[in-house]
Amino acid sequence: MTAVSPPLASQSAWQDAVIERVVHRTPRVASLFLRASLAAHEAGQHVDVRLTAPDGYQAQRSYSIASAPGDPLLELAVERLDDGEVSPYLHDVAQPGDTIELRGPIGGHFIWRGDDGGPLLLVAGGSGIAPLMAILRHRARVAPATEALLAYSARTWEELVFRDELLTDEASDPHLRVAIATTRGPRHRPTDVEHRFDRELLRTIVAQWNQAPKRVYICGATAFVEAVANAFVAEGMSPAIIRTERYGGA
Amino acid sequence: MPTRGFAGRRPTDDVARRLPPGQHLELDFPVLSLGPTPQVERAAWTFTINHGPRPLARWSWEEFGTLPRTSFKADIHCVTKWSKLDTRWEGVTIDDLLAAAKIAPPTEYLLAQSHDGYDTNLPVKDLVGGQAMIATHFGGEPLAAEHGGPARLLVPHLYFWKSAKWVKGLRFTERDEAGFWELRGYHMYGDPWKEQRYTGDP
Numbered sequence: 001m002t003a004v005s006p007p008l009a010s011q012s013a014w015q016d017a018v019i020e021r022v023v024h025r026t027p028r029v030a031s032l033f034l035r036a037s038l039a040a041h042e043a044g045q046h047v048d049v050r051l052t053a054p055d056g057y058q059a060q061r062s063y064s065i066a067s068a069p070g071d072p073l074l075e076l077a078v079e080r081l082d083d084g085e086v087s088p089y090l091h092d093v094a095q096p097g098d099t100i101e102l103r104g105p106i107g108g109h110f111i112w113r114g115d116d117g118g119p120l121l122l123v124a125g126g127s128g129i130a131p132l133m134a135i136l137r138h139r140a141r142v143a144p145a146t147e148a149l150l151a152y153s154a155r156t157w158e159e160l161v162f163r164d165e166l167l168t169d170e171a172s173d174p175h176l177r178v179a180i181a182t183t184r185g186p187r188h189r190p191t192d193v194e195h196r197f198d199r200e201l202l203r204t205i206v207a208q209w210n211q212a213p214k215r216v217y218i219c220g221a222t223a224f225v226e227a228v229a230n231a232f233v234a235e236g237m238s239p240a241i242i243r244t245e246r247y248g249g250a
Numbered sequence: 251m252p253t254r255g256f257a258g259r260r261p262t263d264d265v266a267r268r269l270p271p272g273q274h275l276e277l278d279f280p281v282l283s284l285g286p287t288p289q290v291e292r293a294a295w296t297f298t299i300n301h302g303p304r305p306l307a308r309w310s311w312e313e314f315g316t317l318p319r320t321s322f323k324a325d326i327h328c329v330t331k332w333s334k335l336d337t338r339w340e341g342v343t344i345d346d347l348l349a350a351a352k353i354a355p356p357t358e359y360l361l362a363q364s365h366d367g368y369d370t371n372l373p374v375k376d377l378v379g380g381q382a383m384i385a386t387h388f389g390g391e392p393l394a395a396e397h398g399g400p401a402r403l404l405v406p407h408l409y410f411w412k413s414a415k416w417v418k419g420l421r422f423t424e425r426d427e428a429g430f431w432e433l434r435g436y437h438m439y440g441d442p443w444k445e446q447r448y449t450g451d452p
Contacts, residue, residue: 012450048331048447050272052251053258060272060331085259085274093255100253106448108434109284222281226396229286239286239366246282 014050017102019094020073028080029127029161030091031066033073036102041065043138044111044131044217044245047076047104051086061086064130064219064245065105066162068137074102077161079127110217110245114142121206121213123151123197123228125220128247129161132219136176140169149177149209153197153224156185179205197224199231206235213237219245268325269333270442276332281396284430288366288416292400297384298419299351306422307351311400317342317350320383324406326413327442339404341385344377344420357422361429362403362414370414370429371438374422376405384417409440409447 017036024030038047046064067075080091094100112120112135120139122132129152139146154160160180170178180192181201187194195201206213216237218228225246233239260266265275295311309317322339348355355374363369376382385404386393393399398415405412411431432438437446445451 012448051253051256051258053256054252057258057260058272059256059258059274062330089253089256098254099251103448106435109430222396226281226287233286239288242285244283244285246280 012103014101014103016099017074019096019098019100021096022094024091025077025161026159028159029077030080032076032078032090032094034076034100034102035072036074038074038102038104041069041074041105041134042108042111042113043069043134045105045107045134046131047074047102047106049076049086049090050101050103051089052101059085062106064134066130066133066137068134068141070141071137077127077130077133110219110243112138112215112217114138114146117143117214118146118148119209119211119213120146120148121151121209121211121216122148123153123202123216123218123220125153125197125224125228126155126159127161128218128220128224128245130219131245132217133162135217136166136169140173140176144173145175147175147211149179149206149211149213151179151181151197151202151205153181153183153220155183157182157188158185177209179209197228197231199234202228202231203235214241216242217245218242220247222246265335268335270327271445272447273327273331273333273442276328276334279334279397280328280330280332282328282330282411283366283396283415284368285366287396288364289395290365290400290416295400296418297401299347299353300419300421301356302421302423306353306356307347314342314384314386314401318346320346320380322383322385322404322406324404326406326410329409329411329436329440329447333442337406338389339383339385340387340390341383341401341404343380343383345380347384348378355422357424359424359426360420360422361427362412362417363419363421364414365416365418368414368416368430369421370412371423371427371432372405372408372412373426373439376408381405381407407441409437409442411436412440 017034021033063076066077292311298308327333361369382405402415
């Protein structure tokens, strides 16, 4: 078992947060930048969001934090689910100046602290990049020499959330490698692939990286996480180093 | 205070009265786990009841299959906000397990323990009286590995993280010892109707 920080009583209180900016990062993912006074978060944690209708009806959802610990604004990268209740509101209605309620940060397992070290293997499917982005941003700040590989799968090049930031970071960071897989559209770099992450592809990507990961974080839809985690275990990786976060439901 | 421009999408009254606060209806069956799905072979599966380190009773998969079987229909509530109604389960109630082992609960608390190292704490009084089972079937089919198969604990009246997947045993403890998520910011008891999600919730 790893060390666990004492839970903060304040995580359970709902607090007002003001939307400062909404940035549409891809056709389906928007980042909300929030001014909130939550306790400091760890990279990988999430918050609960609560919306209230005029008659008192409330809806809650959980969203991973994409900003690094210490950033002045809290960034939530929200995927729009067309049949959803909360994400269409956050995409289509919410605007700067609006107030929503938050509580958290929450979660003490899918987190990475600088002294957890590396090498770090991160695997993201679609909007599952959000908590891994927090980890990468935190790493760049507190432990930039930590070797890291991000294997990131999306349907198309246009649907890679944080794409430009990741490519810029990779270009300037000798310890970071970004391997991109697009499953329904063309690749834009010769080193990337147009294929889902199956066992053989993952084996190749990790072999080219040439590092033995100390920690592995996988985040995405259930089927994606299941497939990637099973592939790593089948390849002989210890399940004990693999942490997963699965997005299910609307 | 209302959120500007939020109307919400209310469930029907029939559904609404079955949803604890903060929950919404889910028709699929999402999977949430801390790591890879363990592949537990039925031939190697055992289930053990311990008091601290001391084993009180133990069953192989074959022996477990001879115990009395019970069906549950229950609404389940995940702390990540989804609820699923009228789920159908089959397995062995904790009452029948204790009866088969001829043991009375030696303490008031226990930890349900899983093959992947996960554990979660429960009061014994929440497991007896027909409230909980070791489930081996879901929807009439053998329980799939990703949902906890071969067997998981099912305690539908508490948040679903208490219903430990890939369960391998119950360990009676002298006091209420925090399990995996309970050490990581989640509530010690987890009553969905009181919205006991996190440490610090009433």
